[in-house]
Amino acid sequence: MAVCVTCNNPLILEIEPDDDSDTEMGEPSSGKAPIPEPTIVPDDVHLNCGCHFHWQCLLEAYQVTECPNCSQNISTTSSSGGPQVLCNLNNEGGMQENLDILPLLTEESYLKAYPEDRKARAFLEFCREGDVRAVIAMLQDEDEDEDEDEEEIKEGEGEKTERRKMGPDELLRYQDPIGDMQSGLHAAVQAGSREVAWLLLLLASNLDLLQFPAEVFQEAEALGVMRDVVEDKVDIRSLRDSDGRSAEDLAKEIGGVWRGWEGTGRLSI
Structure with a gap:
């Protein structure tokens, strides 16, 4: 079975249930409500070079035209003449073949910088x-409820600056x-x-x-x-x-x- 080339873990994702998610009626003898099990879903981005990634692992290592693992060119030309990055994406929404993920990768790369x-x-x-x-x-x-990592950036060790x-x-x-x-x-x-x-x-x-x-x-x-x-x-x-x-x-x-x-x-x- 293929694993993510970045972290070497299985190509799955555990989705934790919401804190207020419904549980089955009744309680065990201990008097405590049962703890819902996490949902296991596929998380597999299969690039045209043959490498498999978790979606988040790919985002963290993404380079515009090359696979961050094997350095092979993963950009091709679409029918309209523009660039595209095709992959087979298998996630909680099901399998999508020959999906162009370049717009998503471009957006995430931009947001990482800005x-x-x-x-x-x-x-x-x-x-x-x-x-x-x-x-x-x-x-x-x-912005009162934004996470700290959205409000601050680190500039050198131990130094933080508030985001604009x-x-x-x-x-x-x-x-x-x-x-x-x-x-x-x-x-x-x-x-x-x-x-x-x-x-x-x-x-x-x-x-x-x-x-x-x-x-x-x-x-x-x-x-x-x-x-x-x-x-x-x-x-x-x-x-x-x-x-x-x-x-x-x-x-x-x-x-x-x-x-x-x-x-x-x-x-x-």
Whole structure:
């Protein structure tokens, strides 16, 4: 049976049950509830060079084009002409063959170098999912519950420096450096989420409030958010991706739910 080439352990992962997970009714004679057993799932990244890794072991040793174990080139060219890293991935979700993991590896490598961007990238993902409540929760979160390793970095032995924390204004105007410099507004447009787009326009643009439907204000009030002073801040509508496109340019390409927004100034200035 293959083992991880980094740690030489079996290609499995033990998932501990949640503290509040349900247990079987009744208690043993000792009077204590039974301790749930951890769930065993596969954890096997089989690269095209033949080497097997645990996912976390691969992330910790990852090099862009070479296998960190045998140094063989693992990057190939996709049908679109771009680079890819194909593997067979077997995890709790099942077996996935010829899966391109380059986007995931690129993101994790970036976050290893710039861990302070982890929250911003999660914010963009919620914008892409159209999850308004999650977007608002992140804007209201003060990082009080983050792990110590996310708040501090070690610079030399015994020395720690507090990580830079990204505030709501910076989060709202963040542009993804490994995702074509898209903003949250670009992400919302691409996902077809008018609800998230209206929220971002309310909080990070100086769009005339008369352009907003009444239900936008009602929903914002119910969720505890409202526009702050925006005149001296970057208007999210002015942000352009790496191809020079505004959110409105992207909306024109997509059409669909964005028909009727063109030329209104809602997505571009």
